[in-house]
Amino acid sequence: MKKGMIVIFLFIAYCQAFGQDNNLIISCNYHQITFDSFSRDLTAKTGVRIYYPKEEFANLIVSVKCDSLGIEKVVEMAVKGSGFEVSWWNHHLILLKGEKLLTDLPEFKQKSKETDTVQTEGEALTVSEERYLTGRKADVIQTVRIGKTGALLSGTKAKVLGRILDEETGAPIYSATIYITELRTGEVSDVNGFLTIMLKPGKYNAVFEFLGYEKKKYLLDVISDGSFVIQMKRAVITMKEFVVYGDRQMNMKIKDPGLDKISMKTIKELPMMMGERDILKVSGMLPGIVSTGEGASGLNVRGGSSDQNAFYINKIPVYNTAHMFGFFPAFNSDIIKDFAIYKGHIPAQYGGRLSSVFNILTRQGNRKRFTVHGGLSPITGNLVVEGPLKKDTCSILLSARTSYSDWILKQIEDPDIRSSSANFYDFSGAINYDLRKTQMSLFVYHSNDRFRLSDINKYSYSNNGGALTLSHVYSNALRGEITLIGSQYNFETTDRQEVSSAYEHAYKMEHYEARADIKQVLSDVHSLDYGVGLILYKLNRGDVKPYGINSLKTLVELGREQGIESAAYFSDSYDIKPWLNLTLGARYTLFNPLGDKTVYTYADGAPRDIRYISDTLQFDKNEPVRWYSEPDFRAAINIETDMDGSVKLAFNQMHQNLFMLNNTITVAPNTQWKLADYHLQPSRSQQFSLGIFRLFVQSGLEASLEGYYKKTFNAPEFKDGADFLESPLVETTVLQGAQRAWGLEFYLKRSNRKLEGWFSYTFSRSFVKIDGENAWDQINSGKSFPANFDIPHALNIVLNYHLSRRITFSSILTYQTGKPITYPVSVYYVDGVPTLDYSARNAYRIPDYFRTDVSLAIEGNLKKNKLLHSSLILSLYNATGRDNPYSVYFKTEHGRIKSYRYAVIGVPVFTATWIFKLGNYASE
Numbered sequence: 001m002k003k004g005m006i007v008i009f010l011f012i013a014y015c016q017a018f019g020q021d022n023n024l025i026i027s028c029n030y031h032q033i034t035f036d037s038f039s040r041d042l043t044a045k046t047g048v049r050i051y052y053p054k055e056e057f058a059n060l061i062v063s064v065k066c067d068s069l070g071i072e073k074v075v076e077m078a079v080k081g082s083g084f085e086v087s088w089w090n091h092h093l094i095l096l097k098g099e100k101l102l103t104d105l106p107e108f109k110q111k112s113k114e115t116d117t118v119q120t121e122g123e124a125l126t127v128s129e130e131r132y133l134t135g136r137k138a139d140v141i142q143t144v145r146i147g148k149t150g151a152l153l154s155g156t157k158a159k160v161l162g163r164i165l166d167e168e169t170g171a172p173i174y175s176a177t178i179y180i181t182e183l184r185t186g187e188v189s190d191v192n193g194f195l196t197i198m199l200k201p202g203k204y205n206a207v208f209e210f211l212g213y214e215k216k217k218y219l220l221d222v223i224s225d226g227s228f229v230i231q232m233k234r235a236v237i238t239m240k241e242f243v244v245y246g247d248r249q250m251n252m253k254i255k256d257p258g259l260d261k262i263s264m265k266t267i268k269e270l271p272m273m274m275g276e277r278d279i280l281k282v283s284g285m286l287p288g289i290v291s292t293g294e295g296a297s298g299l300n301v302r303g304g305s306s307d308q309n310a311f312y313i314n315k316i317p318v319y320n321t322a323h324m325f326g327f328f329p330a331f332n333s334d335i336i337k338d339f340a341i342y343k344g345h346i347p348a349q350y351g352g353r354l355s356s357v358f359n360i361l362t363r364q365g366n367r368k369r370f371t372v373h374g375g376l377s378p379i380t381g382n383l384v385v386e387g388p389l390k391k392d393t394c395s396i397l398l399s400a401r402t403s404y405s406d407w408i409l410k411q412i413e414d415p416d417i418r419s420s421s422a423n424f425y426d427f428s429g430a431i432n433y434d435l436r437k438t439q440m441s442l443f444v445y446h447s448n449d450r451f452r453l454s455d456i457n458k459y460s461y462s463n464n465g466g467a468l469t470l471s472h473v474y475s476n477a478l479r480g481e482i483t484l485i486g487s488q489y490n491f492e493t494t495d496r497q498e499v500s501s502a503y504e505h506a507y508k509m510e511h512y513e514a515r516a517d518i519k520q521v522l523s524d525v526h527s528l529d530y531g532v533g534l535i536l537y538k539l540n541r542g543d544v545k546p547y548g549i550n551s552l553k554t555l556v557e558l559g560r561e562q563g564i565e566s567a568a569y570f571s572d573s574y575d576i577k578p579w580l581n582l583t584l585g586a587r588y589t590l591f592n593p594l595g596d597k598t599v600y601t602y603a604d605g606a607p608r609d610i611r612y613i614s615d616t617l618q619f620d621k622n623e624p625v626r627w628y629s630e631p632d633f634r635a636a637i638n639i640e641t642d643m644d645g646s647v648k649l650a651f652n653q654m655h656q657n658l659f660m661l662n663n664t665i666t667v668a669p670n671t672q673w674k675l676a677d678y679h680l681q682p683s684r685s686q687q688f689s690l691g692i693f694r695l696f697v698q699s700g701l702e703a704s705l706e707g708y709y710k711k712t713f714n715a716p717e718f719k720d721g722a723d724f725l726e727s728p729l730v731e732t733t734v735l736q737g738a739q740r741a742w743g744l745e746f747y748l749k750r751s752n753r754k755l756e757g758w759f760s761y762t763f764s765r766s767f768v769k770i771d772g773e774n775a776w777d778q779i780n781s782g783k784s785f786p787a788n789f790d791i792p793h794a795l796n797i798v799l800n801y802h803l804s805r806r807i808t809f810s811s812i813l814t815y816q817t818g819k820p821i822t823y824p825v826s827v828y829y830v831d832g833v834p835t836l837d838y839s840a841r842n843a844y845r846i847p848d849y850f851r852t853d854v855s856l857a858i859e860g861n862l863k864k865n866k867l868l869h870s871s872l873i874l875s876l877y878n879a880t881g882r883d884n885p886y887s888v889y890f891k892t893e894h895g896r897i898k899s900y901r902y903a904v905i906g907v908p909v910f911t912a913t914w915i916f917k918l919g920n921y922a923s924e
Contacts, residue, residue: 025071026046026070028045030698031063032061032697034062035061035078051089051094052084052095056097059184061643065752072086081207081215082181083098084097143221144228146220146221146222146223146224146228149224159196160196160220160226162196162229162230163230164210164231164232165231166231166232167231168233168366170391171363171395172189172194173193174337174361175189176210179206180197180204181204192439194473205218206218208232210232216233225476257344257650260289262279264337276328276377278333279331283299284299285758285760286796287745287761288302301356302687302710302764303739303766303789305355305788307659307673308353310353310356310357312358313331313362315483316443316485317465318330319463319673320671323424330463331360332399332426334374334382336360338360339359342356343355344650344689345635347529348529348570348587352535352658353656362397362428364397365430366386366397367388367393367394368391370386372918373917377912379404379408383400384398385398392434399429401425402423403425405422406423416453416454424447424449426446427446428445428446438472439470439471440470443466443469445464446465448462456496457497462491463488464490470482470483476521477521478521479518479520480518483514486511486512486513488511490507491507500551501551502546502553503544503546503547503725504547506543508540509538514534515531515532526575527573528570532568534564534565534566535566537563538562539561541561544558556728563657563676565591568587570587571585572584572585582636582637584635585635589630591655592628594623595618595620595621595625597678598618599616599679600616607777608729608732609732628681630682630684631653632654633653635649635650636651644697645694648693649689650689650690652685653685653686656685657675657682660672680730680731683713683716685710685711687708687709687710687711690706690707691706700751702747702751703748704745704746705744705745705746707743707745708742708743711738712741713738714736715736715768716734717779719779722734735779738768739767741765743764745763745764746762748760754801755800762794762795763792767786769783780841788820789819794817796815798811798812806859806862807856808856809856810856812851818846820843820845822844823838823899824897846887853878854876859871868917871915872915873915874910874911877909878909883903
């Protein structure tokens with residue numbers, strides 16, 4: 001009897017164990033590990049073995065994150081897109097190509113028809129059902145047929161043109177990827193959602209992915225040249241799992257050398273002063289990029305000055321990128337879709353700056369329905385409205401932002417500040433019209449700032465811009481666009497600090513541009529980019545006029561300038577081997593400063609000074625004053641050392657035909673731009689860079705170590721005591737020489753984890769040498785001296801901790817070496833008048849900079865169907881209250897020289913920002 005009971009008990013236990021295997025619930029978090037490691041770890045945790053063909057899974061990388069999910073479902077997620085199916089077999093799992101183990105006869109279901117276009121997904125037959133009933137290809141929701149029978153010559157590849165759109169908004173998706181499973185290759189979509197891929201006739205499993213969207217999988221039936229359209233759906237937030245995918249330029253191993261990108265999702269989570277999300281301030285936390293300071297606009301990139309960076313928003317150049325002296329960004333982050341920073345390999349399509357290009361792209365507007373976004377903080381508010389003018393064809397996007405900060409100034413005890421005012425507003429508008437192979441877009445931008453410091457100073461400055469772009473797909477392998485661009489920067493200032501020297505001044509810069517760009521795909525490993533451009537610069541440097549009847553200031557007419565810049569470029573990208581990519585580019589620029597212009601020449605062997613003018617040259621209207629031809633060559637090599645690493649080399653030649661007239665280290669509102677002319681030559685630079693890039697898949701880390709060396713020729717520097725508002729003859733106040741910059745950048749990033757963020761450290765040096773033949777052509781006696789933006793050490797730590805799906809804690813720690821400064825070292829008297837004697841240029845430094853910020857982002861509920869979603873961001877800027885010096889200045893008091901440190905923000909600043917939008921968390 002006992003033996004019988006034991007046998008029955010063991011049988012029941014066996015049955016229960018078998019049932020538990022099939023419903024085994026686990027939690028796991030794997031990020032980019034091999035399938036072999038994934039399988040072994042899962043077996044060690046559960047005892048369930050996974051049987052699969054080793055050679056088929058040798059290169060499969062797994063990223064799975066789940067909470068309380070069945071083991072079978074977890075393995076299905078890991079092999080999704082591979083064509084393999086998961087089945088139970090004797091308490092273990094087995095993977096079979098295109099089929100499950102058959103347990104019973106299939107039920108009959110209607111087979112879907114193959115189509116030439118993508119339709120709504122329906123129920124798909126299982127592999128075994130299709131084997132019995134239809135024989136259809138396994139594990140594919142729908143087939144997309146491309147081309148026509150007999151249209152392709154034998155032995156050639158078909159040029160397949162694809163377009164990827166947002167299912168919810170109808171807008172094109174930039175940098176979405178297609179991956180062909182059988183070929184282990186893919187392509188990335190452009191700004192209009194187009195991509196071209198070369199495929200031999202046949203059937204291919206294609207996987208479409210983009211950050212924040214559900215992965216889509218289709219069977220491409222390629223017959224000949226043809227096209228298709230895919231609509232991707234935003235990922236639905238669930239409580240069980242989520243998987244995040246990124247574009248190729250977000251991948252440390254694959255991205256171009258010296259290219260940096262940060263997702264807008266990350267930017268929205270970081271603490272910012274006054275609650276404003278500023279992509280330029282965030283970029284200052286990346287390696288090789290340093291902010292010029294609080295309350296100031298401008299960035300120094302790889303040892304270069306602020307004017308060596310180009311900023312574009314939808315191809316419109318922006319010449320002042322900040323509101324209220326740098327406290328607020330000039331761009332509304334709510335409309336930005338993507339931005340990229342080129343500081344290593346700069347594509348040949350860009351020119352005109354020596355250090356970097358910041359390329360900002362905005363969203364094109366919802367093509368399906370109208371929606372509203374907005375946000376409110378204690379001193380700013382913004383609103384974005386977008387929707388279709390014609391559904392699926394034409395969309396409009398409007399953005400407006402303003403400040404209401406005067407109420408804060410009224411609370412300050414200082415009477416000068418209490419009687420001051422500061423405000424700004426900006427507006428952006430876009431219309432996008434979309435036909436099948438032609439897209440037309442119009443984007444306009446306007447910003448305005450007004451600041452008044454009691455009755456002492458008054459500033460007013462504005463940006464205006466517009467771009468009209470016509471894009472067309474000429475063939476599956478040839479796409480092009482033509483763009484007309486206009487941009488203006490204006491400022492007016494009144495300085496009444498000293499009644500005897502009070503003045504007013506107005507300035508205007510205009511930029512008009514026409515360009516044509518072509519992208520041509522020659523093969524699946526070879527593509528070309530080429531184009532031409534023409535820019536007309538017009539500068540009205542204005543008149544410096546005395547202000548008030550007591551002003552002793554004399555009228556100075558600074559004059560007008562204009563110049564024309566024409567350019568042609570060519571770039572060739574070629575995958576020599578699957579592990580070796582070579583990109584070669586060339587750009588040729590012709591720059592002509594134009595008349596009407598009066599030019600003075602100076603006596604040989606004498607300084608450029610009004611006292612030594614020897615002759616006068618007169619140039620008629622639109623007559624070339626000089627001919628500057630400027631060839632640039634670019635090259636980049638990407639070598640994949642293994643599955644997780646690469647080595648990248650880059651060489652850049654750049655030219656710059658305009659520069660800032662500014663004798664401070666920051667970009668002030670009254671900073672003037674100046675064109676190269678008869679005397680001042682364009683600057684040029686050469687940069688070499690070498691980097692090692694590595695993925696650590698099991699830990700979710702990406703790391704890079706990159707070094708660079710840059711040599712600049714004809715770098716402009718102001719003479720000691722120069723004032724560019726005192727004379728229209730800029731050549732008398734500026735000298736040109738050589739600048740050398742070098743550095744080492746380390747970057748460590750962790751993504752898609754509960755704790756994520758990055759660590760960046762930059763060691764860099766930048767030195768200038770102005771050593772003309774004569775003493776008057778030298779600065780610092782002809783010896784090298786640190787540039788104004790020489791920052792040897794810069795450290796940034798950015799951390800995001802997701803306490804839950806709705807609550808994120810973020811923190812920023814930033815440190816950098818103090819900026820160089822020239823100190824007075826002694827005073828001597830001439831006839832009883834004290835005269836200061838200064839040190840060598842930039843021989844000292846102001847104290848180091850250190851700041852810590854924290855924030856807490858609280859999302860509303862994450863229900864899918866809701867009318868309005870809102871979130872609250874609580875930020876604490878400068879949490880330690882450190883009195884970071886912005887500059888050091890000196891005053892003579894009672895016959896003694898005293899130094900003072902000036903800090904812009906010396907206390908913690910708390911801000912609460914409410915953000916709202918129609919729809920759910922993921923909607924736009």
